[in-house]
Amino acid sequence: MTAARLISVNVGQPRDVELNGEIKQTAIFKDPVPGRVKVVDHHVDGDRQADQVNHAGVHKAVYAYAREDLDFWAAELGREIEDGFVGENLTITGYDVSHAVVGERWRVGGVEFEVAQPRIPCWKLGVRAGDKSMTRRFELALRPGAYLRVVAEGEVGAGDTVEVLSRPEHGFTVADASRIFHRDRAEAARLLAVDELAPPLKQWARKRLGLELEEEGG
Template identity: 35%
Template sequence: MNNSNILSINVGTPQQLQYNNKQVMSGIYKMQVDEPLFLSFLNLEGDEQADLKHHGGKDKAICVYAHEHYPYWENLLGRTLGLGAFGENLTIQGWIEKDLCIGDVFKFGEATVQISQPRQPCYKLSARYNAPDIPVKMQESGNTGFYLRVLQEGYVKRQDGLTLLTPHPKGITLAFANQIMHLDKENSEGIKRILEVDALSSSWRATFEKRLNGLETDTSERLRGQF
């Protein structure tokens, strides 16, 4: 399938959250918007992030989450969830992580966007739902969502949907990347395959390069110990 419906476009500004007896700022609360918005290289018009070290920026201009995962979380949390429940900018229907690859390029209204990495779930999700295990559950399930970088700016609206323009030739799915990042951490061949993707975000590239270096160092030391 070359198209996906967008059920909602969600934007918001940082608000205070209570977490572990501390006040933290987060942009996880979003409001649905139906009018056209300008999508820049950094974010959607009206959207802001509180922690610019881990969120936002050119590699993470848009956060996307599949509505197909909502029943899993509603069952786990014991509540009905509205669209944008995970702080995503786009709630989509039709694609999940196994269907999409890092580097895939899409048409989105006047804009052109590209998948840069799976979402890295953080504790702000735990704070919103008072459920400490959400990040781990998200990693283990693979239901993480993903980030888009913007290749061409322009106005976008919900009715535009996402249209696949160019599948990335390496074919590294988001599901595979999540598996290697969170579960099969010592799979050096898998890491090398992911690092071959030129469109991989700088943060995930740095993490995998560091991990691969550690694995190769350990292997070299074990080999030296045999002689």
């Protein structure tokens, strides 16, 4: 069995794009960078998110996606798909990122990460793909990738081994969380039982269960 490894570190800066006649900002366009790259202060050096509320912070410090899932999208879209296509910072091969257990810890190069939650797609995926249906297709495919917390800072680079250091016994995966959020909402209570799951999804589950009032504006 081939060891899981990092094949690309991808970064990007916010840029203007047009959506339905409006100018919006996104940093989903990310390109591979050479050499060793620092992961400090809850982000990959050289990378910045346009939306600091929904796409950044401790629980969404770094986004990882499997090359095998990118190959799935290449077949679906009928074209070549480059590393970084879904806005991931870390493109990994040899490991099923979308079925990582929430709370499991990885060592990649000199950095220790913890799996925090799945990617919940938005309009930016459609812009990146040049296909407005991409966001919905991403939801249905249940290949969300994983947002990671940074447990120990350091450097990463293409070729680094991805080592799973520990895995919670609950076995609840990011794909499970994605499935419940997008489809099987009657199972929302399961999200509250996963201590390591990022707070926003737990908040969504509490609202879904009527445990707290909906925020104004939804």
